[in-house]
Amino acid sequence: MRILHTSDWHIGRTFHGHSTLDALRGVLETLTEQVRTHAVDVVIVAGDVFDSATPAAACYTLLSETLRALADTGAQVIVTSGNHDSAARLGFQAALLRDGIHVRTDPAAIGEPITVSDEHGPVHFYGIPYLEPALVRAVWPGVRTQADALRRAMDVVRVDHASRGGRTVAIAHCFAAGVEPTPHLERDIQQGGLDVVPLSAFDGVDYVALGHIHGRQKLAEHVRYAGAPLHYSFGEGHKPRGSWLIEMDAEGASEAVWVELPVPRRLVTLRGPFEEILAATSSDDARDAWVSVEYTDDLPVRDPLRRLQQRFPYCAKVVHVPDVARHSDGRGYTDRVRAARSDLELFDAFLSHVRDGEGLTEREREVLRDVLEERVVVEALA
Secondary structure, three states: OEEEEEOOOOEOOEEOOEEOHHHHHHHHHHHHHHHHHOOOOEEEEEOOOEOOOOOOHHHHHHHHHHHHHHHHOOOEEEEEOOOOOOHHHHHHHHOOOOOOEEEEOOHHHOOOOEEEEEOOEEEEEEEOOOOOHHHHOOOOOOOOOHHHHHHHHHHHHHHHHHHHOOEEEEEEEOOEOOOOOOOOOOOOOOOOOOOOEOHHHHOOOOEEEEEOOOOOEEEEOOEEEOOOOOOOOHHHOOOOOEEEEEEEEOOEEEEEEEEEOOOOOOEEEEEEOHHHHHHOHHHHHHOOOEEEEEEOOOOOOOOHHHHHHHHOOOEEEEEEOOOOOOOOOOOOHHHHHHHOOOHHHHHHHHHHHHOOOOOOOHHHHHHHHHHHHHHHHHHHHO
8 A cells, every 4th residue: 555645735825925825736736646656545634734724715725626636546535634724624624525535623533543455454544633732631631731632642543443453554743752843933832842742652553644844754664744845934945845655565664755846946045245145146046046135234235125136036035144243332222312412423322223233334424424514504594
């Protein structure tokens, strides 16, 4: 049996204000072709199908079209809800989908696997939706963390499997021990480390298909994250996009092969002095990429994004990161203004406040001195 493990589609997510819907549609069409080419028997989508609990109508359309296309290949499709999804809305849509598409959003159904058989016998797929401790505490008293909830859920899986026999696959959406998250990207579902799920929680199953982390990771031979099909931040631009193709033999998961997905528009980060970034011919190949610029000039540049987009049409982010850190004298804006003894010093106090301690430059001082002197002359002659 062949299983394709994907996750974290985040349908409806924007990239620095830009829609990703068309790009994601193209990637998911490629994923569907890969399912057909590799004769995949089961497709797993391990949570965060949508990016929001209230997705737009176009997001529902893309999901429905993709799930039907995957089912048309002959594969069984199993979807679980993640922490970004509304389990109720995703579960409601499940009733509208055709046979061969299974959506698991109800913790009460964890012990009811989807069973798919091959020449070696049955494989039981246990879909575990994202488990919010506060919501499952009524069912499992004493649950305080996601780690507690996953342990209880896996206990249900193991008890059910003991009565059925065969091979098992668990699908979960969590923050497992040993992962390397992308800073500021994956929505935090841990509290001080208490919600990190130990790998031992997944003992006793043949393969664990995880979602939540956006980069592929192998925590053990049988425990893996597939990551997201698109890059959703510059911090993950170096991470490949794709899915795990899992081969199941009579003993369980025997092989895992990474299947690459195309990157519709690559991500590039440029760093250096602002004018050098604009002029550098070495950056010509970044014109068609999503670009993040970190310019290192001492002072902020006026209207930097507009100027950069004239050079790089897909520049989506610009950050001022001076090479030389400014050291404050500890005075606040009010103290600076009160200490000013002239209009020129007032200007200097204001600029020092808004430019991280950088007051008037010599050129600015000369221009302002001329303007102030001219004002004095005009007022004297009035």
